[in-house]
Amino acid sequence: MAYNEHTSCPCGSKKSYINCCKVFHSGKNPETALELMKSRFTAFVVGNIDYIINTTHEDNIEYSRDKSKWREDIEDVVNSTDFNTLEIIEFVDGVDEAYVTFRLGLKQKGLDVSFTERSKFLKIDGKWLYRSGEFLDD
Numbered sequence: 001m002a003y004n005e006h007t008s009c010p011c012g013s014k015k016s017y018i019n020c021c022k023v024f025h026s027g028k029n030p031e032t033a034l035e036l037m038k039s040r041f042t043a044f045v046v047g048n049i050d051y052i053i054n055t056t057h058e059d060n061i062e063y064s065r066d067k068s069k070w071r072e073d074i075e076d077v078v079n080s081t082d083f084n085t086l087e088i089i090e091f092v093d094g095v096d097e098a099y100v101t102f103r104l105g106l107k108q109k110g111l112d113v114s115f116t117e118r119s120k121f122l123k124i125d126g127k128w129l130y131r132s133g134e135f136l137d138d
């Protein structure tokens with residue numbers, strides 16, 4: 001996908017990418033799980049695979065100690081998927097555990113593969129991480 005830092009951020013904030021999720025991609029810690037969730041979505045759009053790996057909790061089902069294999073898997077998803085829309089449905093904040101329910105508008109090879117997920121995030125050593133996700137019926 002052609003991408004420009006000054007166009008609006010893929011997460012839907014209406015700010016430019018450079019003033020939004022790029023701040024987190026460049027090393028700032030998201031203050032909330034919601035910021036983390038949005039910046040992970042944007043990482044899929046812009047293909048920032050390191051960010052996806054670095055913000056995944058090691059107990060997540062996707063987590064792999066084989067980083068090069070994991071990286072290839074994420075690359076496959078990034079290259080085969082159009083990440084079209086992110087709609088935040090609910091955000092339940094907490095001190096070290098938080099939940100974000102969201103709907104992703106996705107297409108793969110022209111097919112609609114959109115889904116709704118409730119994600120769990122844990123704050124470990126001051127850093128929010130993606131712990132797990134549960135698919136919800138539409």
Ligand SMILES: [Zn+2]
Pocket residue numbers: 009010011012013017020021022038039042
């Ligand atoms: Zn953003």
